[in-house]
Amino acid sequence: MFYHVVLFKLKDNSPENMDKARNILTSMEGKIPQLKGLTVGKDELFTERSYDICLITTFDSKEDMDAYQVHEYHVNEVLANLRPMLEASKACDFTA
Template sequence: MITHIVCFKLKDNSEESVARTAAVLRDMEGKIDELRYIEVGIDVLHSERSYDIALITKFDSRAALEAYQVHPVHKKVIEHIMQVREAIVSVDFES
C-alpha cells in the first residue's frame, strides 16, 4: 500500500476559505476507483509552522497513485488548489 500525504498552506487562511478547500478535497471520496482511503484534516493549532490542511490518501500500489494523479476528478481539485495555495509539501511512502 502507498500512503500519500499532502499539506497545504493557503493564501487566504480564513475559516471559510480553509473549509471550502477541505470540502473540495473531501469531494473526491467515492469518485476515484484507485483511492482506497481519504482523510482531510484542518489545522487546530495555527502555529507559525502550521499548514492549514492535511490530506491523507492510500492506494494499493504506485501505479494506482499514478492513475489517481491524472484522474479527471483529481485534476479538477488541482485546478482549485493552484488558485488558492501558498505552499504545498508532500510525502509518499509504503505502508
C-alpha cells in the same frame, strides 16, 4: 498500502476558505476508483510551522497513486479549484 500525504498552506486561511479547501478535497471520495482511503484535516494550532490543511490518501500501490494523479476528476475538479487558493504545498509518499 501506499500513502500520499500532502500539506497545504493557503493564501487566505480564514475559516471559510479552509472549509472550501477541505470540501474540494473531500469531494474526491467515491469518484476515483484507485483512491482507497481519504482523510482531510484542518490545522487547529496555527503555530509558526503549521500548514493549514492535511490530506492523507491511501492506495493499493504506487501505480494506483500515479493513476490518481492524472485522473480527470483530480485534475479538472480538485487541482483546478484548489491551486489558485494555495501559497505552498508539500508532499510525502511512502509504502507502509
